[in-house]
Amino acid sequence: MLFDTHVHLNAEQFSEDFEEVLTRAKAAGVEKMVVVGFDRPTITRAIELVEQYDYLYASVGWHPVDAIDMTDEDLVWLEKLAEHPKVVALGEMGLDYHWDKSPKDIQKEVFRKQIRLARRVKLPIIIHNRDAAKDIVDILSEEKAAEVGGIMHCFSSSPEVAKQCMEMNFHISLGGPVTFKNAKKPKAVAEIVPLDRLLIETDCPYLAPHPYRGKRNEPAYVKLVAEQIAEIKNISFEELAKITTDNANKLFDLD
Ligand SMILES: [Zn+2]
Numbered sequence: 001m002l003f004d005t006h007v008h009l010n011a012e013q014f015s016e017d018f019e020e021v022l023t024r025a026k027a028a029g030v031e032k033m034v035v036v037g038f039d040r041p042t043i044t045r046a047i048e049l050v051e052q053y054d055y056l057y058a059s060v061g062w063h064p065v066d067a068i069d070m071t072d073e074d075l076v077w078l079e080k081l082a083e084h085p086k087v088v089a090l091g092e093m094g095l096d097y098h099w100d101k102s103p104k105d106i107q108k109e110v111f112r113k114q115i116r117l118a119r120r121v122k123l124p125i126i127i128h129n130r131d132a133a134k135d136i137v138d139i140l141s142e143e144k145a146a147e148v149g150g151i152m153h154c155f156s157s158s159p160e161v162a163k164q165c166m167e168m169n170f171h172i173s174l175g176g177p178v179t180f181k182n183a184k185k186p187k188a189v190a191e192i193v194p195l196d197r198l199l200i201e202t203d204c205p206y207l208a209p210h211p212y213r214g215k216r217n218e219p220a221y222v223k224l225v226a227e228q229i230a231e232i233k234n235i236s237f238e239e240l241a242k243i244t245t246d247n248a249n250k251l252f253d254l255d
């Protein structure tokens with residue numbers, strides 16, 4: 001059984017064939033998924049979905065690219081949603097220096113506010129990092145994020161950064177890029193992360209693994225991620241699947 005810890009089934013890319021996507025996920029052995037909301041429409045949709053399907057859970061937060069749009073009312077809304085029985089984490093939140101829609105200082109402020117919120121409501125956080133590893137590590141440390149811990153999602157930084165994050169109580173989640181032939185860093189990270197800190201995800205509809213690279217990603221493909229990591233770790237697929245599922249259940253406080 002597999003646990004896809006990061007899906008955007010709330011994205012419009014799944015509106016046409018939603019049920020088929022779920023059927024293929026089940027057939028591939030995916031037993032649970034966390035639907036990640038990152039702005040008003042996707043958070044609203046994530047909550048609708050988790051109220052409808054018992055094996056879907058939600059994480060709600062504000063994406064750094066859209067940090068400039070987050071109001072104080074939105075933060076109050078997130079705090080209220082944190083009480084929802086199927087909201088298991090906050091995020092994705094973090095820093096993204098690739099896109100320049102939101103200035104860095106606004107991204108940092110919105111990130112800090114959400115970490116403080118997570119500490120108040122005692123939920124783990126899901127971190128999005130693009131080209132911002134140093135500032136992310138600094139802010140996680142300054143805001144005492146270790147108190148709640150969480151997930152470095154679709155981790156693409158160095159093994160050194162992975163170690164720093166693990167020291168702060170974070171799990172490392174790997175996605176499609178670990179299957180790319182030229183992906184040296186994710187493979188090196190897969191090698192050094194201890195099994196009890198490892199998670200898997202698709203981040204679908206983005207970042208489809210080999211041989212679907214460039215196509216729409218979907219939860220069923222998390223199996224390809226698991227197979228690749230099992231090979232790197234030199235353990236069986238079944239063992240890798242069980243350990244990463246156990247890790248996710250423990251982190252999200254599920255049975
Ligand atoms: Zn992300």
Ligand SMILES: [Zn+2]
Pocket residue numbers: 006008036092203
């Ligand atoms: Zn995402």
